Amino acid sequence: MTGSIWDRAATHYERTGVEFFGPLGRELVARAGLRDGDRVLDVGTGRGDVLIPAAAAVGPSGQVVGVDLSPTMVGLTADDLRERGIAQASVRVGDAAAPGFAPASFDAVLGGFMLFLVPDAGMALRAYRRLLVSGGRLAVSTYGLPDPHAKDARARLRRRAGLGPDRPDVFDDAAALAALVRGTGFDDVAVEDVAVPITFRDVRQWWAWAWSVGYRGALERIAPADLPAARDDVADALAGARRPDGSLLITTGIRFTTGTA
Numbered sequence: 001m002t003g004s005i006w007d008r009a010a011t012h013y014e015r016t017g018v019e020f021f022g023p024l025g026r027e028l029v030a031r032a033g034l035r036d037g038d039r040v041l042d043v044g045t046g047r048g049d050v051l052i053p054a055a056a057a058v059g060p061s062g063q064v065v066g067v068d069l070s071p072t073m074v075g076l077t078a079d080d081l082r083e084r085g086i087a088q089a090s091v092r093v094g095d096a097a098a099p100g101f102a103p104a105s106f107d108a109v110l111g112g113f114m115l116f117l118v119p120d121a122g123m124a125l126r127a128y129r130r131l132l133v134s135g136g137r138l139a140v141s142t143y144g145l146p147d148p149h150a151k152d153a154r155a156r157l158r159r160r161a162g163l164g165p166d167r168p169d170v171f172d173d174a175a176a177l178a179a180l181v182r183g184t185g186f187d188d189v190a191v192e193d194v195a196v197p198i199t200f201r202d203v204r205q206w207w208a209w210a211w212s213v214g215y216r217g218a219l220e221r222i223a224p225a226d227l228p229a230a231r232d233d234v235a236d237a238l239a240g241a242r243r244p245d246g247s248l249l250i251t252t253g254i255r256f257t258t259g260t261a
Helices: 005-011 019-034 051-058 071-084 121-131 148-158 173-181 203-212 225-236
Strands: 039-043 063-068 089-093 107-113 132-143 187-200 248-260
Touching: 005 071, 005 203, 019 051, 019 107, 019 132, 019 248, 039 121, 039 173, 051 063, 051 071, 051 089, 063 071, 063 121, 063 173, 071 089, 107 121, 121 132, 148 225, 148 248, 173 187, 173 248, 187 203, 187 225, 203 248
Parallel strands: 039 063, 039 107, 063 089, 107 132
Antiparallel strands: 132 248, 187 248
């Protein structure tokens, strides 16, 4: 997915009444073991769901730099930092796959739900290894076992968008992901899966949320005249997740991977 898609999603990203990435960003920061004064790089920073809690963790004596390909995401996140008075964090336009800093510049590299978006995850991980001091920490989050109803909804949207089914890759298997991270120079690699329940008020809210996140890439490929039928298709796929009050309970598998340089 290109930066332009995220530019179009930026103003609504995590702003639809469903808090999903915020709590998971805070959990990723907790797993990174940041300390006062640490220098931290947040790759694919988006709207700062990892950047902001990382800044709190390193304190005024630390430094957190976020990079993202989307100028709109960067601009809005920079505004958020100014409004919150967070002086120890900054954000700039940059490529998460090749951040472009000097070797051994950081004590930790964090990446929330971005590693599967770069063209070559192994190359990106090797770049992060070079950016870390000896003993520096890597912490990334990706998706684990999907909710079956959400998986069906995604498959239906991809068919309507002409994208075909998702192809299996290294992120589908915890052992393969751990091997990939170890193979790029990290030690003490740990992968942990956590099931995270998310409640949506109704299908309408799920639909609005989908437009604000990565689903947008498929939704934009569907002809506007066909979107109502696509939403009905989604409602049918999510029917099994509907509770008596009409809300939807979606349980998403989240995979946290950590390692040491």
